[in-house]
Amino acid sequence: MTEDSRLTVDAPDAPLAEGSYVPAALPVGLRRVPSGVDEVSTEHLVVNFGPQHPSTHGVLRMIIEADGEEVVGAEMSIGYLHRGIEKLAEHRRYNALGTLMDRGDYVSGIHGELAVALATEALIEVEVPEKAHWIRSLMSEVNRIASHLVWYGTFGLDAGGMGQFLYAVRDREMLLDILEAVSGSRMMFNYIRPGGVLADLPQGTDRKLLEFLDLFDIHIEEHDQLLGGNEIFQSRVHGVGVIDKETAIAFGLTGANLRASGVGFDVRRDRPYAAYDKLEFSVPMAAEGDCWARYAVRMEEMRQSARMVRQCLEGMPEGDFTAKVPKVLRPPAGEAYAAVESPRGEWGVHVVSDGTESPYRLRYRPPALFALQVVEAIMPGSLIADAIVMAGSVDLVLGEIDR
Amino acid sequence: MNMILVASLRVIAALGLMLLNGVVLIYMLRKVLGHLHVRLGPMNVGWHGVLQTLNDVLKLLTKEDPTPTNVDKVLYFMAPAIVFVPSLAAYAALPFSKTWAISNLATGLLFTFAIMSLVPLGVLMAGWSSSNKWSLLGGMRAVGQQIAYEVPLLLSALPIVLMVGSLNLNDIVAAQDRVWFFIPQFPALLLFFIAALVELNQTPFDMSEAESELVAGFASEYSAMKFGLLFLSEFSNMFVMAALIVTLFFGGWSLPFVPAEMLTPIGPPVIFMIKTYLIIFCFMWIRGTFPRVRVDQLQQLGWKVLLPANLVWLFVTGLAVKVIEAVAR
Amino acid sequence: MHPDVTAITSALRAAGVTSVEVEQTSLGVIVRPQVPELAAVLSALRDGSSVFTFMVDLFGMDTGDAVELTYHLRSLSRDEEIYVRVSVAYDGAFTSVWEAYPAALMPEREIAEMFGLTLQGHPNPKRLLTTDGLDPMLLKRIEIRGAEEVRAR
Numbered sequence: 074m075t076e077d078s079r080l081t082v083d084a085p086d087a088p089l090a091e092g093s094y095v096p097a098a099l100p101v102g103l104r105r106v107p108s109g110v111d112e113v114s115t116e117h118l119v120v121n122f123g124p125q126h127p128s129t130h131g132v133l134r135m136i137i138e139a140d141g142e143e144v145v146g147a148e149m150s151i152g153y154l155h156r157g158i159e160k161l162a163e164h165r166r167y168n169a170l171g172t173l174m175d176r177g178d179y180v181s182g183i184h185g186e187l188a189v190a191l192a193t194e195a196l197i198e199v200e201v202p203e204k205a206h207w208i209r210s211l212m213s214e215v216n217r218i219a220s221h222l223v224w225y226g227t228f229g230l231d232a233g234g235m236g237q238f239l240y241a242v243r244d245r246e247m248l249l250d251i252l253e254a255v256s257g258s259r260m261m262f263n264y265i266r267p268g269g270v271l272a273d274l275p276q277g278t279d280r281k282l283l284e285f286l287d288l289f290d291i292h293i294e295e296h297d298q299l300l301g302g303n304e305i306f307q308s309r310v311h312g313v314g315v316i317d318k319e320t321a322i323a324f325g326l327t328g329a330n331l332r333a334s335g336v337g338f339d340v341r342r343d344r345p346y347a348a349y350d351k352l353e354f355s356v357p358m359a360a361e362g363d364c365w366a367r368y369a370v371r372m373e374e375m376r377q378s379a380r381m382v383r384q385c386l387e388g389m390p391e392g393d394f395t396a397k398v399p400k401v402l403r404p405p406a407g408e409a410y411a412a413v414e415s416p417r418g419e420w421g422v423h424v425v426s427d428g429t430e431s432p433y434r435l436r437y438r439p440p441a442l443f444a445l446q447v448v449e450a451i452m453p454g455s456l457i458a459d460a461i462v463m464a465g466s467v468d469l470v471l472g473e474i475d476r
Numbered sequence: 477m478n479m480i481l482v483a484s485l486r487v488i489a490a491l492g493l494m495l496l497n498g499v500v501l502i503y504m505l506r507k508v509l510g511h512l513h514v515r516l517g518p519m520n521v522g523w524h525g526v527l528q529t530l531n532d533v534l535k536l537l538t539k540e541d542p543t544p545t546n547v548d549k550v551l552y553f554m555a556p557a558i559v560f561v562p563s564l565a566a567y568a569a570l571p572f573s574k575t576w577a578i579s580n581l582a583t584g585l586l587f588t589f590a591i592m593s594l595v596p597l598g599v600l601m602a603g604w605s606s607s608n609k610w611s612l613l614g615g616m617r618a619v620g621q622q623i624a625y626e627v628p629l630l631l632s633a634l635p636i637v638l639m640v641g642s643l644n645l646n647d648i649v650a651a652q653d654r655v656w657f658f659i660p661q662f663p664a665l666l667l668f669f670i671a672a673l674v675e676l677n678q679t680p681f682d683m684s685e686a687e688s689e690l691v692a693g694f695a696s697e698y699s700a701m702k703f704g705l706l707f708l709s710e711f712s713n714m715f716v717m718a719a720l721i722v723t724l725f726f727g728g729w730s731l732p733f734v735p736a737e738m739l740t741p742i743g744p745p746v747i748f749m750i751k752t753y754l755i756i757f758c759f760m761w762i763r764g765t766f767p768r769v770r771v772d773q774l775q776q777l778g779w780k781v782l783l784p785a786n787l788v789w790l791f792v793t794g795l796a797v798k799v800i801e802a803v804a805r
Numbered sequence: 806m807h808p809d810v811t812a813i814t815s816a817l818r819a820a821g822v823t824s825v826e827v828e829q830t831s832l833g834v835i836v837r838p839q840v841p842e843l844a845a846v847l848s849a850l851r852d853g854s855s856v857f858t859f860m861v862d863l864f865g866m867d868t869g870d871a872v873e874l875t876y877h878l879r880s881l882s883r884d885e886e887i888y889v890r891v892s893v894a895y896d897g898a899f900t901s902v903w904e905a906y907p908a909a910l911m912p913e914r915e916i917a918e919m920f921g922l923t924l925q926g927h928p929n930p931k932r933l934l935t936t937d938g939l940d941p942m943l944l945k946r947i948e949i950r951g952a953e954e955v956r957a958r
Contacts, residue, residue, distance in 0.1 A: 160943055161949070236765050308770075423862065425866060457613075458768075459770065
């Protein structure tokens with residue numbers, strides 16, 4: 074586990090072997106081993122993990138072809154949560170797009186709202202006040218901790234542990250209370266609007282957050298000990314589900330998953346938005362690309378997020394929390410792409426405007442969809458138990474994948 | 477006539493104990509796991525939810541019991557019984573006190589192990605006959621781990637037999653009047669505990685019903701009282717195994733420095749139960765904390781670690797027993 | 806962040822793709838090849854000196870005349886982004902680029918079902934998100950029916 078400098082993309086010790094990727098060498102899950110009787114006269118078993126299964130994080134359906142306990146072919150079947158968000162967005166005003174994004178990635182709604190707000194702001198060219206930037210960063214990081222806690226808990230569940238989930242939920246509960254106090258909702262925030270944020274932070278938010286952070290600094294070590302310090306857990310994740318650097322790039326992996334594979338791209342640092350250019354944080358990286366690397370990177374990200382929340386509280390400037398924007402936004406015709414670093418990776422929103430009050434086309438880039446493809450590709454050859462851990466390690470949220 | 481009456485009364489007593497144990501253990505599991513997980517567990521039915529389990533038993537009894545269409549009918553109906561009966565029979569040799577035992581068998585230890593090893597047969601039947609992929613995988617795993625861990629389990633009890641020179645559980649308890657065997661036999665206790673966890677399908681070795689992998693494993697297709705029997709036998713096995721640990725390593729119904737005569741008649745069974753429940757608490761503690769090992773890791777642990785370690789410890793114990801005998805002579 | 810237009814043009818020329826528009830817009834640099842040239846353009850961008858090996862996103866848009874596919878590429882080593890756009894006629898066909906960019910596997914399936922296009926050269930060209938028989942819903946001519954349904958109730 075290494076922490077890198079500000080500039081990592083060209084880090085000398087980690088040259089990107091670009092272009093060296095050979096598709097045929099990859100065990101793409103779609104190349105299925107034909108089902109039937111092979112030479113030792115055993116039959117392959119096709120099992121459906123999901124859509125209703127205890128460990129499929131919502132409604133993912135993994136069609137796994139198993140030879141005994143070994144996975145020989147895997148296919149991800151998604152769409153059970155498809156709500157047509159991209160189509161609906163073409164019938165919503167720009168102000169209302171945030172609500173749709175909340176329902177995309179329901180575990181980290183703030184990030185979706187922020188992405189769509191940034192894209193809209195790029196179209197209407199509004200100057201966002203400084204304080205709004207800071208509040209956005211603050212809320213993003215608070216939401217990131219809450220989201221990573223869910224991942225931490227469910228990842229442990231996938232590995233067969235039970236305790237850590239409830240400990241994680243205990244901490245997340247405090248964060249959700251704070252998020253509710255700020256935005257009025259526990260998960261569907263609709264707090265970040267084009268031009269700024271919905272409302273100023275209520276009185277006492279900083280006190281509550283500091284209280285939480287003082288606890289969390291202790292609790293995060295507790296979490297790390299409870300799961301990461303467990304010998305059994307370590308033997309389950311070390312060397313399991315290795316995604317090497319070339320595969321990660323070729324499959325468009327982003328976020329913590331990409332950084333765990335040794336590629337240092339972080340939207341917060343490399344395409345700064347909100348107040349991230351004024352915050353001090355390091356981007357955790359690991360080179361192994363296995364489940365343990367992803368675990369370690371995410372745990373460190375939580376510590377960094379806590380650090381950033383403190384900085385945001387200290388550096389919070391005075392001023393307006395939103396710019397003056399008209400009630401009905403009519404951006405001029407044009408296109409914009411804005412990306413934020415959501416807990417699952419790069420959440421990009423591509424908005425095409427035709428000058429009317431709702432977007433002509435809105436596409437959002439679901440980072441977990443790309444992670445899902447990698448899981449599909451690396452799954453064959455592992456054991457069923459490992460396949461579950463792999464799918465858990467990349468942090469899938471089906472609401473975001475299915476849209 | 478009298479013989480038959482006594483025998484029937486004994487069976488009924490065992491059955492009652494088993495059912496009562498099941499009810500208490502389910503409640504205990506919920507409460508222990510709840511408090512380990514910073515929550516409260518059942519709270520609404522009765523004082524602190526004490527009647528919750530009763531409620532659930534009632535639910536299981538009155539529930540509709542659908543049979544899936546493609547099951548192998550005979551095996552499907554037999555499996556819960558075959559799982560349940562050995563669990564019940566395993567109570568036969570447990571010594572609750574010097575005189576309180578359903579049957580004072582000369583080969584009590586052997587009998588308990590033998591009868592407990594019938595359980596996975598029923599589990600495999602349940603897994604196979606359900607014609608469900610999860611059940612099948614669960615049943616196969618159960619048999620795999622049973623074969624792998626039967627040997628270490630027996631081997632880790634052998635040093636005790638060497639020291640005592642008897643397979644009678646009461647003799648084993650009586651031999652611990654000066655020092656409980658967990659002090660000289662601590663490695664054997666560890667090995668026995670691990671093997672017992674595997675035999676019981678307890679976390680971290682709950683392969684055959686690994687929830688995050690196999691949904692509910694071999695019990696996926698069972699509902700109502702058939703599921704109830706599978707469930708009950710699991711808890712009863714837990715009790716039997718904990719009782720064996722208490723008998724072999726923690727002095728059974730005896731207390732240190734207290735002569736047995738002072739405790740009679742009700743003392744020894746109470747002590748025995750308390751000790752057993754403490755061991756069960758340890759099982760639950762592990763269950764609330766640990767993740768699950770992988771199937772191949774489980775097998776490696778069994779064959780590559782536990783078996784050699786057991787043989788080494790058996791050798792050491794045998795040597796020590798002989799040396800002590802020689803010195804004493 | 807935005808690559809140099811002339812450099813991209815000359816790089817594409819060197820790779821043998823001559824009749825390609827490269828323009829700088831407010832969004833970024835957009836390369837507009839014809840459908841047959843797409844594979845050549847993508848491989849030139851991926852393997853050339855600019856090394857656009859990372860596919861950020863792939864999505865379609867109904868422009869009113871045709872379906873426009875946008876390949877959003879990124880070069881991690883040069884920290885540059887570029888967009889490649891091709892137009893595909895309604896009910897037309899497009900070829901998968903998954904051998905160059907495996908990231909496109911699922912987005913391509915999604916485009917095919919959402920815009921009613923035929924996907925060629927894909928290892929698993931099934932529908933991704935919706936079931937058989939549903940309209941290609943992201944086309945502008947397909948209307949959402951919520952309002953009528955509420956009124957009819």
